[in-house]
Amino acid sequence: MNTFLRGGVSFFDDQKSQTSHKPIERFVPKEVTIPLSQHLGEPARPIVARKQKVMRGDCIGEAVSGGVTTGGTPIHASVTGTVKRVALQPHPLLVESLAVVIETDPNAAETVWEEVPGWMDLPKGKMLEQIASAGIVGLGGAQFPTYRKLKLPEGVKVDTLILNGAECEPYLTSDHRLLLEMSLEVLQGAKLIAKILGVSKILIGIEENKKDAADVLRIAITKQHTSPSPKVVLCQTRYPQGSEKQLIEALTGRVVPPGKLPMHVGVMVQNVATAVACYQAIRYRRPLLDRILTVSGKGILEPKNVSVPIGTLVSDIVTFCGGIHQRTNKVIVGGPMMGRALGRLDIPVIKGTGGLLFLRAEEVRKEIYGPCISCGRCLEACPLGLEPNQISIYTEAGRSLDTESFGTKECFECGSCAYVCPAVRPLVQFIQIAKKSFQTGSQFGLARPEQNL
Amino acid sequence: MTEASPQFLLSPGPHLRSGLTTKQIMWWVNVSLAPIFLWAISIYGVRVVWVLVSGVLGALFAEGFVNKCRHQKQTLGDGSAVLTGILLVGTLSPGIPIWMPFTGSFVAIVFAKMLFGGLGYNIFNPALIGRAFLMATFPLAMTTTWLKARPGLFFPPDAVTQATPLNILKMEGLTSAVKTLGLGSKFYGELFLGLRAGSIGEVSVLLILLGAGLLLWKGIIKLPIPLSILAGLGLIAIFSKVPLFHLLTGGVWFGAFFMATDYVTAPMSPKAQIIFGLCVGLITGVIRLWGGYPEGICYAILIMNAVTPALNRWFRPSRPKWEGTPS
Secondary structure, X not given: OEOOOOOOEOOOOOOHHHOOOOOOEEOOOOEEEEEOOOOOOOOOEEOOOOOOEEOOOOEEEEOEEOOEEOOOXXXXXXXXXXXXXXXXXXXXXXXXXXXXXXXXXXXXXXXXXXXXXXXXXXXXXXHHHHHHHOOOEOOOOOOOEHHHHHOOOOOOOOOEEEXXXXXXXXXXXXXXXXXXXXXXXHHHHHHHHHHHHOOOEEEEEXXXXXXXXXXXXXXXXXXXXXXXXXXXXXXXXXXOOOOHHHHHHHHHOOOOOOOOOHHHHOEEEEEHHHHHHHHXXXXXXXXXXXXXXXXXXXXXXXXXXXXEEOOOEHHHHHHHOOOXXXXXXXXXXXXXXXXXXXXXXXXXXXXXXXXXXXXXHHHOOOXXXXXXXXXXXXXXXXXXXXXXXXXXXHHHOOXXXXXXXXXXXXXXXXXXXXXXXXXXXXXXXXXXXXXXXXXXXXXXXXXXXXXXX | OOOOOOOOOOOOOOOOOOOOOHHHHHHHHHHXXXXXXXXXXXXXXXXXXXXXXXXXXXXXXXXXXXXXHOOOOOOHHHOHHHHHHHHHHHOOOOOOOOHHHHHHHHHHXXXXXXXXXXXXXXXXXXXXXXXXXXXXXXHHHHHHOOEOOOOOOOOOOOOOEOOOHHHHHHHHHHXXXXXXXXXXXXXXXXXXXXXXXXXXXXXXXXXXXXHHHHHHHOOOOOOHHHHHHHHHHHHHHHHHOOHHHHHHOOOHHHHHHHHOOOOOOOOOOHHHHHHHHHHHHHHHHHHHHHOOOOOXXXXXXXXXXXXXXXXXXXXXXXXXXXXXXXX
8 A cells, every 4th residue: 555655643533533424514604804814924005995896716815916927826805795895804824914904795696607718728828827826825725826836947847746635734634535526627627737837747736535536537547538647545544644744755766855846846736626616617618716614523513525715714613513512622724733823703715615623621632841762763653764863852952953963854743743742742833933043043941841741 | 814813732742642651651660560578578477568668758858858959840750760769679688777768768768869960860779779778888787688488478477588599609609508408390390480588679580570471561661671681691501510500599680670670760762771781781691600799780771771872873773874965
């Protein structure tokens, strides 16, 4: 069974059964808050004003600053309605950002998307342009503008396109449902992206716990009879298989050296949801407007997979999913391994939001930590062969700048080390602190905490 | 906010964790030692209970005392002090004066563990330092108080002293040992089951394997260290004409599965663990065959504990080279 070479963790119970059988439900709230910063780089510039009427799909934020494109992506109105205000609003990752608040018009007609004539054979540049103006970013969570990722620098050639359907984080099932319910769109998207890149080999990586999705895809592929014909590859269920470099290792055996990108070994990875978004952008010029996400955990009364307009507030989704349990201890945006804890619920869903988890105290790891006992479990768990134990000990002692040889800079913060640590040490945070000290050039450290277990 | 706003925990990921905590690991090791001590009580008498209580109290008292002096949070509940006490008692003879294990544990915890910074920071296995201390200060009590094994369902008849097989071999030579002990299959069977004179923890290879099996099943210890220790000793024991005798006597099994596998004082990478284990086994054999002591596992492990930091440095995980920043 395909998998990556070293490290990683297997979950005793990946908790996906809470939502994996539930079809995606559509929910449109009364009001959306659309942040103008949903990608790496400069925020988009708002081009709407208060009381202005907007249609679903209208551009409300341009990725242009002083007449020059910023390298960001445009932002679109995800509902038809009236702009209530353009103001600073809470943001899931950035604490606060400028956002457009739109009141939904309940009587608005469903938007009709017209097909672009000859969409299948558009020139490469035209396709990229449509992807760019659709505001598509990497939907696996990284939110890197897709048109920039697809535009290869001079001299770099890729031969394989990998669609990432691994969804290795526990609880999350939105990509699983997407594969089951929109398999044709996924395949169309893959074909179009392959065309843009000029590659003939398409691999779709899916973890073993989603066998049904793989079967559905395989049937869809045989029905289509098109070349290049994508190949579905089942992988062992193992975290962090959905990480780009690990998935490449699992499917092709190629190792992306630290400091390099997948394209340097001839591979391009795109998330399955991104592929669907690209398909819709090329065929219908439809911008990225909705987000499919998993709402799960023992803290939410009705776990669901939902499709919501981007900008829907977490609090509205909570109401749609039956409310939260009294003993909910932690709210997480994203997966439980790499996601972030939220302190409030008036936060909007953005393009990269794959899940909302409401966890009770018994599901969450306790944060009181003890000294490293040198058990070596973190060394075994690290998929990159780094030494989280050493980084944490050095950083604890105020010597964060001396941790480079342990691989601080290479860490992509999958959290496998901290997941297995018997002393519950916050290894990822120690690494983050050490990374920060490389940026600033000064030693960071913590006073040694009281010893407790 | 529309919801009645409950307090949500704000802490960084990962938000899940798996496996045993440090505390659970320590207590599981304690539990795995229970059959060994029950057996010791049943063959050497109730006195073993008092030896055990004395050792554990010494360890707890020492740890509590140092924490108090240093104004640190108490760490008695984490099970590691109890474990040190139990392990030390495991290396002592059952007839030892009752106050000695207390003293040994106190020295072990204060000098080998707490003065280095407590759990996780010590270089040497505290229990073995405790034994080495007792060996140096009270050699007579440490080497002449062995009891004859007389099974009696926790109430064996009065204790009778008897030299250990290794002592007989060391002091009287091979020919005499053959005469006294027989060295037949019955003798080796008794060594395996634990019907002989010896330290409290070392006598029954069978029960040591039972405890070790529990730890292996729980994923707490792994095989490279214990197996390579046995292999190392086996290599040297070939020179002794009675290799099986050496493999089945003394504390090598107890040391290999419960002492040398201590996370803090053993190396982390599997390769380093094999080297560590082989060296422990070889040094044990050298001490037994050519050194002054009948038993060598204690000093062998302590010597290799000192090499552990170097082994950890020499055997680091390998990984692909950094090839510049992404363009």
